[in-house]
Amino acid sequence: MARELWKGNEAIAEAAVRAGVEAYFGYPITPQNEVLEYMSHRLPELGRAFVQAESEPAAINMVYGAACTGARVMTSSSSPGISLMQEGLSYIAGTEVPMVLVNVMRGGPGLGNIAPSQGDYNQICKGGGHGDYHPVVLAPASIQEAVDLMPVAFEIAHKYLNICTILIDGSIGQMMEPIQLPGMQPVVRKEYDWAVSGAKGRKRHVLTSIYLDVPTEEKINLRILGRWRKAQANEIRFKEYYLEDAEYIVIGFGTAGRIALSAVRAARAQGIKVGLFRPISVNPFPYKRVEQLCKQAKSLLVVEMNTGQMLKDIQAAVRNMIPVRFYGRLGGVMPFPDEFVHEIQEMIKDPGKPEDDPADLWYLRMMAR
Amino acid sequence: MARELWKGNEAIAEAAVRAGVEAYFGYPITPQNEVLEYMSHRLPELGRAFVQAESEPAAINMVYGAACTGARVMTSSSSPGISLMQEGLSYIAGTEVPMVLVNVMRGGPGLGNIAPSQGDYNQICKGGGHGDYHPVVLAPASIQEAVDLMPVAFEIAHKYLNICTILIDGSIGQMMEPIQLPGMQPVVRKEYDWAVSGAKGRKRHVLTSIYLDVPTEEKINLRILGRWRKAQANEIRFKEYYLEDAEYIVIGFGTAGRIALSAVRAARAQGIKVGLFRPISVNPFPYKRVEQLCKQAKSLLVVEMNTGQMLKDIQAAVRNMIPVRFYGRLGGVMPFPDEFVHEIQEMIKDPGKPEDDPADLWYLRMMAR
Amino acid sequence: MPAKGWIEVNDMFCKGCELCVTACPPKVLELDSEKLTPKGYHPAYIFKDGCTGCAICAIVCPDSAITVYREVTKAPASAAVGGD
Amino acid sequence: MPAKGWIEVNDMFCKGCELCVTACPPKVLELDSEKLTPKGYHPAYIFKDGCTGCAICAIVCPDSAITVYREVTKAPASAAVGGD
Amino acid sequence: MFAGQVLSYAAMDIGKEVTWIPSYGPEMRGGTANCTVVIADEEIGSPLVLNPPGVIVMNLPSLDKYELTVKPGGVLVVNSSMVDRDVARNDITWVSIPCNEIAEEAGDRRMANIVATGALLALLPVLTLEDIESALKAHMPGRHKHLLPKNVEALKLGAEYARKHVRKAK
Amino acid sequence: MFAGQVLSYAAMDIGKEVTWIPSYGPEMRGGTANCTVVIADEEIGSPLVLNPPGVIVMNLPSLDKYELTVKPGGVLVVNSSMVDRDVARNDITWVSIPCNEIAEEAGDRRMANIVATGALLALLPVLTLEDIESALKAHMPGRHKHLLPKNVEALKLGAEYARKHVRKAK
Amino acid sequence: MVATIVNPENLVYSRPKGFTDTPSHYCPGCTHGTAHRLVAEVLEEMNILDKTIGVAPVGCAVFAYNYIDTDFVEAAHGRAPAMATGIKRVLPDRVVFSYQGDGDLASIGMAETVHAAARGENITIIFINNAIYGMTGGQMAPTTLPGMKTTSSPNGRDVETQGYPIRMSEMLATLDGAGYIVRRSLHDPKNIRLAKKAIRLAFETQVHGLGFSMVELLSTCSTGWSLTPVQSLAWLEEHMIPAFPLGDYKIAPSVAALKI
Amino acid sequence: MVATIVNPENLVYSRPKGFTDTPSHYCPGCTHGTAHRLVAEVLEEMNILDKTIGVAPVGCAVFAYNYIDTDFVEAAHGRAPAMATGIKRVLPDRVVFSYQGDGDLASIGMAETVHAAARGENITIIFINNAIYGMTGGQMAPTTLPGMKTTSSPNGRDVETQGYPIRMSEMLATLDGAGYIVRRSLHDPKNIRLAKKAIRLAFETQVHGLGFSMVELLSTCSTGWSLTPVQSLAWLEEHMIPAFPLGDYKIAPSVAALKI
Numbered sequence A, B: 001m002a003r004e005l006w007k008g009n010e011a012i013a014e015a016a017v018r019a020g021v022e023a024y025f026g027y028p029i030t031p032q033n034e035v036l037e038y039m040s041h042r043l044p045e046l047g048r049a050f051v052q053a054e055s056e057p058a059a060i061n062m063v064y065g066a067a068c069t070g071a072r073v074m075t076s077s078s079s080p081g082i083s084l085m086q087e088g089l090s091y092i093a094g095t096e097v098p099m100v101l102v103n104v105m106r107g108g109p110g111l112g113n114i115a116p117s118q119g120d121y122n123q124i125c126k127g128g129g130h131g132d133y134h135p136v137v138l139a140p141a142s143i144q145e146a147v148d149l150m151p152v153a154f155e156i157a158h159k160y161l162n163i164c165t166i167l168i169d170g171s172i173g174q175m176m177e178p179i180q181l182p183g184m185q186p187v188v189r190k191e192y193d194w195a196v197s198g199a200k201g202r203k204r205h206v207l208t209s210i211y212l213d214v215p216t217e218e219k220i221n222l223r224i225l226g227r228w229r230k231a232q233a234n235e236i237r238f239k240e241y242y243l244e245d246a247e248y249i250v251i252g253f254g255t256a257g258r259i260a261l262s263a264v265r266a267a268r269a270q271g272i273k274v275g276l277f278r279p280i281s282v283n284p285f286p287y288k289r290v291e292q293l294c295k296q297a298k299s300l301l302v303v304e305m306n307t308g309q310m311l312k313d314i315q316a317a318v319r320n321m322i323p324v325r326f327y328g329r330l331g332g333v334m335p336f337p338d339e340f341v342h343e344i345q346e347m348i349k350d351p352g353k354p355e356d357d358p359a360d361l362w363y364l365r366m367m368a369r
Numbered sequence C, D: 001m002p003a004k005g006w007i008e009v010n011d012m013f014c015k016g017c018e019l020c021v022t023a024c025p026p027k028v029l030e031l032d033s034e035k036l037t038p039k040g041y042h043p044a045y046i047f048k049d050g051c052t053g054c055a056i057c058a059i060v061c062p063d064s065a066i067t068v069y070r071e072v073t074k075a076p077a078s079a080a081v082g083g084d
Numbered sequence E, F: 001m002f003a004g005q006v007l008s009y010a011a012m013d014i015g016k017e018v019t020w021i022p023s024y025g026p027e028m029r030g031g032t033a034n035c036t037v038v039i040a041d042e043e044i045g046s047p048l049v050l051n052p053p054g055v056i057v058m059n060l061p062s063l064d065k066y067e068l069t070v071k072p073g074g075v076l077v078v079n080s081s082m083v084d085r086d087v088a089r090n091d092i093t094w095v096s097i098p099c100n101e102i103a104e105e106a107g108d109r110r111m112a113n114i115v116a117t118g119a120l121l122a123l124l125p126v127l128t129l130e131d132i133e134s135a136l137k138a139h140m141p142g143r144h145k146h147l148l149p150k151n152v153e154a155l156k157l158g159a160e161y162a163r164k165h166v167r168k169a170k
Numbered sequence G, H: 001m002v003a004t005i006v007n008p009e010n011l012v013y014s015r016p017k018g019f020t021d022t023p024s025h026y027c028p029g030c031t032h033g034t035a036h037r038l039v040a041e042v043l044e045e046m047n048i049l050d051k052t053i054g055v056a057p058v059g060c061a062v063f064a065y066n067y068i069d070t071d072f073v074e075a076a077h078g079r080a081p082a083m084a085t086g087i088k089r090v091l092p093d094r095v096v097f098s099y100q101g102d103g104d105l106a107s108i109g110m111a112e113t114v115h116a117a118a119r120g121e122n123i124t125i126i127f128i129n130n131a132i133y134g135m136t137g138g139q140m141a142p143t144t145l146p147g148m149k150t151t152s153s154p155n156g157r158d159v160e161t162q163g164y165p166i167r168m169s170e171m172l173a174t175l176d177g178a179g180y181i182v183r184r185s186l187h188d189p190k191n192i193r194l195a196k197k198a199i200r201l202a203f204e205t206q207v208h209g210l211g212f213s214m215v216e217l218l219s220t221c222s223t224g225w226s227l228t229p230v231q232s233l234a235w236l237e238e239h240m241i242p243a244f245p246l247g248d249y250k251i252a253p254s255v256a257a258l259k260i
Ligand SMILES: Cc1ncc(C[n+]2csc(CCOP(=O)(O)OP(=O)(O)O)c2C)c(N)n1
Pocket: B027, B028, B029, B030, B056, B080, B081, B084, G058, G059, G060, G061, G077, G100, G101, G102, G103, G104, G105, G128, G130, G132, G133, G134, G135, G136, G141, G221
């Protein structure tokens, strides 16, 4: 099938359509507007539901309602809008209904700017909403990967009755790449034993997240945790480059990861034995694999477009077994591969000690320049 | 000065008044209603500002506005309401203005219930809002401690131009204890060089969180991070009990921590050399101290009223140096000391291996019973 | 002579709010101070003759605790409770 | 004879939107196709006699780019722009 | 609930540490409310106790719920005005006392819990009746001050009745 | 921007990997817009390049901003219709070409960027003019198809002019 | 005599089939119960119980799903209209209604309510206006009357600092998307009958696809008002009706034309 | 001749002092600029520039603080009325105003707007109604006209699925807390004059403590409407004014009595 040149946001929207999304509810925000705009003509033309909500809280609660019918439903937004969805997301998790969320991250905190950033990693992965729940989070690094993950996201959401988040930054949303779109899936509405649709010919279904009886709520919490543990077991995803003989390993997700690929190639060209590990599922996080890599690598370089949020997960896996170096750019700055190459070279010159605090040293370097 | 019997929520409100809070904006939610209700008569009678907002987003943005004037201002809420404040909190962090937030946690996720819980630890400490920022979070375990921390919270907020959160659960909010209230501080409105108040006789002040110029946003991010690093250096707080000769150490914050105190005493009564470490500042977290304790302790028991959220921070500090055991109750269940005592005994029988996953084993135990 | 009526109050539902007592046109209802419902309320009951089966009590009862009977059935249930 | 007037258009602010051109009663304004402002717009200018200094252009100018002069000053600035 | 607060005030006034905590759980409106009071000489840990040494139950649901939680050898006070069954356990000291009637006798039905408090302290002397009395004096809202004597009376009657009708643990 | 997309389509059609990314930064409305195109044979890493081998600048601000970023030995195409200064560097190959005028000559002012594209490819043959031509054929929206010949013309003129007036790197 | 009367063919009224057998958690005399019953009766009479999906609010009616015998979801506080929209858009041929209190609908849910109405969203809202926050302990609501004492306006609502009550029906009536907007009361048999008629018409409006419908019901909260249930009905009539006049605020011509 | 005329005493009009020297980021012909100027002139004429605090929205006017020469804060999207409330409550003797677009005020900020009005919050809102989301690229706004094409209603706003425009002034006029609510337009000199008068009266309302004041200004978005600036003014007059009639929707007696 021929490749087509697509803008990231529109490709994601079309991929969702082909994955059988039945309803989209959203609110405009840069840099994800093209998702909403694309849906605004594409879904009605297919007789599916599109609503530009009055706000993100409204959008997520429309999603909540639609999700309760068992339909494949999604919303998309960017950082500030995602913050406004946190209550709704917690309700959806607590009610154990499936949905797909796309966060096209921008520079923050606050209004920040519309440039690409990875500053929402903690919010998205560590639970921005209240209570104990864990969304599955997939972080593609290219438009093709995003498109390929779209149907996967819906399947995960339904399989674990959970939120599945596609986490990208503004650059993936705004850039264009040649891609192959998946085929069009038919819309299938199963009669789930939990979904609401009118109680015709069956006993009624009630979906709620309130459990005043405390022991019951504890059981629900454990049930949610149980599904999450299954996701932890089944949904680990990552991609590895040039690791076979790598003595040094760069780790980055999403855009930082793909930029690192260029850096790794450049370093290899200089004869440096360096490879790249790019987590795709950032929640659940591939701790085990990172742990294994510590046996092979002399030291790690973690690159992010934030102050080192994923770094904490890396450190949890590394446990000071080998030195870790960190390099991050903030507030929407997109690093150049050259910066990473420089960091690789510096790391090799002086890998530092395993007990060093990488974020600490990075901060001092940033302030020094 | 004589002790008085106060309900937690009301004591916190009065402590804030005495700490010179000039304005309170909030929205009713159980189990923190008494804070709002107390303020509704106390502040007007002192000629200070009280507004029952139309919602939590409105409340936090009223706080945002008032904070921009340099006044001491606060809000309080409980889990779902806190989720709705995430956008506003991120704006406040991004605008670098001071405020105090009180979260009286309840069972979640979703609507959950009104029973005491510690399920919002991640949301509150790891950043529930978008972008890179870090609120200071203090978790008192008694009404007296909460009352004593109230003025501290305002000082921290102003010192680091940051959010300072008092993190308690419904039980502390609802229970009564004899306390000594601090003296009444006068309301002092300084003329800060950043606050807005009308530009009379000075150049105008503008407070914003939008920095379209990416390098500028990066500088702001680093400035915010810089202040956070100072807080990390200065604001570590914790309390230790029976640690001198302790071979086993229980770690818990807030209510779980105080329940553990009873358990530790009971275990000591059985001749077990066990002590208690209770973090008070959960963000910044006392990693260093926990690391030191690993030298002294044979193993640790972490107790929480959630699925093991603080546990991750403990593990980051322990790095598999010694075995860690976890015990948590969920969804608003308040554990009895006897449960912890049992866990201590079990831990001593079989401390397990350092590389065991405590949350894993705990989950299996929970499902087994 | 007025139609003969009768009501039964379901102890499961009655909370002794007295709305039926005050609403009852012939004033034949009162709370039974002797009796306690499982939930601990004094339920309503007919303490004297004269119930017309007008179902006014049932209309005002917030807990649908009342079943109404009437010797000569005229209107369908819905009508009795103000159906259109 | 009409009052003699003159306007000056500030290149810093003018974006060549033409609102003043269409609003000008004596139609003495047009965009200067020869000239480019620092921001790359063709600014407005008086291309022929007849400006009355009515300040209509200044009222409609969304970028406050226009300063208006009038030989015989009548009303205070505010009045000219519709102050009360 | 009120009884618990009176105990708390009394304990505080004689310089002890004390915590009072209401019960949680589904009963939102009109359900049975109850509270736990912990009195100690040192910083109090848990405000909840699995097996309390002393328990007062004012109605049947509460008896059913809490009879088994009383610590062996502990004390259980049952308000027989609202409870028509005896206590099944024989490893605890208990008394079945018609609080409502005694309260009425003392002058006000609503003092039933004070009667029960008197009974509890008679069998579990963590505090003296005088402690309670002065606590009432000190903390009763002004508009209720006139009820003080009645309350003290109720307290005493409760204590007396308990001493007379107590069933000791076997 | 459009030129960038044409390049992207052409690269894709001959089976190469390509990324097109618009510039970010404060210029929201009416500022100078620009984009980066990366063409490669393998999976593309960074869509941004610190020192691109080939750069087209259509106006003065862009020249000021990007002149120094061109990779030594790389190519810089300057639209002299909008830029009144020469290129200062002598370690790069560059040409100063009146795109607007040439475009007008070819039949439409708005094809200035196509002219520049022709010039770039003449000096940096990552793609052939034919690649571009067929890309235009394949991807030009129907309603513009009639402009195809003109575009091809503009492309050629740009290339010719560039070959004639190129200043080689020293 | 009883014996003779108590037999099926003499049955004049009994608990509606649309109701479950669960005793309600409401305080004695709370007219939430009355409103529930009317909804259940209407759904039963329209024979749409099995194609209806209810949306419960956060408020004392949070457990509405325990009583009204249809599929149900429980919304986040104030977001019921948004949740109902989400359901209705994927199941356009089902009947979707939300049941909300004044804090839920008029305070935190204001935007969702207004926009559902502006969109002409084909849903029905049963709006219980009891001038107070019942569930959380009697705090001030957007509908609390001037001078009215609540736990967050202990000296009575001071309009200078706490503002004025919002009349939702009047406000929503200004929107073109609104098909049927009326205010009724639950304080006596006559008005309860009228309330039921209105609820019927609201659901008919939805079934006929005539746009957004809302029935505002003046309701009591004896607990929040600290009155007896009987006093509460009188207080409602005396104080609330003047502040919230009963009436039809918006009846689209298409709705007026409905023959039922 | 120029030389002779161009001297101070002939000065009829020049850029107001309330304005900074920063050229605006607005598109050519965008009447946001006109609205800014009127506000600056009014604050200058009332001599309250140095006791005024502005609240900028999220929208094209996000940088209002770069132009109007007073203390300023920048609010979260739609929350400007709440933020203004927070400021006003701690600084009651200052003048606080927010400047908001239709997406900001009428969509995401609906609840904050209605409740600020209901509270009679002593603040002033300048409401720019341009029937579209300018900043984010021309999506549909709550004020977008039926059939109007936007980037999120590409085939024209379909009232069946996307609802009807909201008339904020009419809606807010139903609230007792509102002191002064009017709609004006910026499409020609006469209306610009009237707009300025209204803005003046709105600020006077606040200064005299007479409650919530809002001036809704019909404004152009040539970029979003894909018209020239000149065409935009005509389009506004032809299409927007019929849908959003100009007029006074609420003038409290106390405000009407103001002598200025
Ligand atoms: C986000 C959020 N904020 C606040 C609450 C607490 N809360 C529960 S119900 C309620 C208001 C109830 O009042 P109303 O809507 O009038 O219903 P009523 O109880 O009076 O029937 C509030 C504020 C909540 N559950 N969630």
